Amino acid sequence: MKVFEKAPAKINLSLDVLRKREDGYHEVEMVMTMVDLADRIEMQELPRDTIIISSQAGYIPLDEKNLAFQAAKLIKDRYDVKQGVYIHLDKKIPVAAGLAGGSSDAAATLRGLNRLWKLNIPAEELQRLGAELGSDVPFCVTGGTAVARGRGEKLEPIDSPPQCWVVLAKPPINVSTSEIYGKLRAAAIQHHPSTERIVEAIVHKRFDLLCASLGNVLEEVTLDLYPEVRQLKECMIRLGADGVLMSGSGPTVFGLVSKEAKVPRIYNGLRGFCKDVYAVRLLT
Ligand SMILES: C[C@@](CO)(OP(=O)(O)O)[C@H](O)COP(=O)(O)OP(=O)(O)OC[C@H]1O[C@@H](n2ccc(N)nc2=O)[C@H](O)[C@@H]1O
Numbered sequence: 001m002k003v004f005e006k007a008p009a010k011i012n013l014s015l016d017v018l019r020k021r022e023d024g025y026h027e028v029e030m031v032m033t034m035v036d037l038a039d040r041i042e043m044q045e046l047p048r049d050t051i052i053i054s055s056q057a058g059y060i061p062l063d064e065k066n067l068a069f070q071a072a073k074l075i076k077d078r079y080d081v082k083q084g085v086y087i088h089l090d091k092k093i094p095v096a097a098g099l100a101g102g103s104s105d106a107a108a109t110l111r112g113l114n115r116l117w118k119l120n121i122p123a124e125e126l127q128r129l130g131a132e133l134g135s136d137v138p139f140c141v142t143g144g145t146a147v148a149r150g151r152g153e154k155l156e157p158i159d160s161p162p163q164c165w166v167v168l169a170k171p172p173i174n175v176s177t178s179e180i181y182g183k184l185r186a187a188a189i190q191h192h193p194s195t196e197r198i199v200e201a202i203v204h205k206r207f208d209l210l211c212a213s214l215g216n217v218l219e220e221v222t223l224d225l226y227p228e229v230r231q232l233k234e235c236m237i238r239l240g241a242d243g244v245l246m247s248g249s250g251p252t253v254f255g256l257v258s259k260e261a262k263v264p265r266i267y268n269g270l271r272g273f274c275k276d277v278y279a280v281r282l283l284t
């Protein structure tokens with residue numbers, strides 16, 4: 001038997017850090033949502049007790065370092081599954097981009113294997129398993145739009161934002177999430193985004209308020225380290241996106257655009273700047 005799962009990319013409409021914790025992680029408050037740019041995961045039963053990963057993408061690990069492998073191993077061990085699985089990852093989400101591609105693959109693997117092996121694991125338990133794999137995995141298990149707290153695993157689902165276009169642009173650099181958090185001085189953050197205002201904008205479908213309230217405290221760290229991300233952000237603002245922000249730890253910058261007619265100009269303008277540009281819709 002074979003199952004398929006879509007693994008969409010996430011964006012952070014806001015990302016606030018409240019403090020650094022004793023365990024080395026940061027206490028965050030983020031508003032996350034998903035966009036219609038997705039990897040596609042195929043999972044096929046194997047009679048042998050083994051996990052095999054393949055992908056057309058030459059730039060991700062295909063061994064136990066792959067987050068989909070780790071998800072399969074975790075669920076197999078925890079539920080004492082004796083069958084094996086062949087997992088093919090059709091990657092569309094750029095890697096190490098701040099779009100949670102690996103986390104979404106892991107979450108999709110948990111959902112898919114729950115179906116393939118008929119384990120009937122409830123969503124909350126899949127989220128708990130996901131938290132063992134990474135801070136963004138619990139959100140990716142259920143998707144939608146949510147306020148994430150703790151280190152990202154405490155989720156409060158909220159309404160979908162008002163529908164709009166999302167233009168994503170990733171400059172050709174790799175950014176390490178742990179390096180960016182490591183360089184952040186949580187106690188010295190000057191401007192915290194208002195989670196409350198973002199939630200209000202979403203609940204009342206106020207697109208202008210949403211654009212005006214976007215904020216990410218990791219931006220200043222990444223923008224200082226990588227001036228090309230700052231340039232990209234300025235470029236997207238100049239081209240007329242309504243609201244512009246870096247997603248996660250970067251380096252992807254996204255622009256929210258309400259009028260479809262504005263999208264081609266922004267898309268084409270950014271293509272002159274970097275190769276990885278996408279114009280997609282929110283997954284509402
Ligand atoms: C910044 C965010 C925002 O959504 O996304 P990305 O940029 O990775 O997409 C997340 O917080 C990233 O989540 P994720 O990529 O799953 O992180 P993890 O694997 O759990 O942690 C990687 C490293 O980031 C740091 N980290 C992560 C989460 C957190 N709340 N505090 C941290 O300090 C830790 O140093 C950790 O070792």
Ligand SMILES: Nc1ncnc2c1ncn2[C@@H]1O[C@H](COP(=O)(O)OP(=O)(O)O)[C@@H](O)[C@H]1O
Binds near residue numbers: 061067089250
């Ligand atoms: N299935 C996967 N897809 C993408 N990256 C993966 C995967 N498994 C492991 N990785 C590794 O995880 C790291 C972070 O990748 P990704 O999840 O795409 O980035 P981000 O956390 O910035 O959104 C990369 O260094 C990559 O090599």
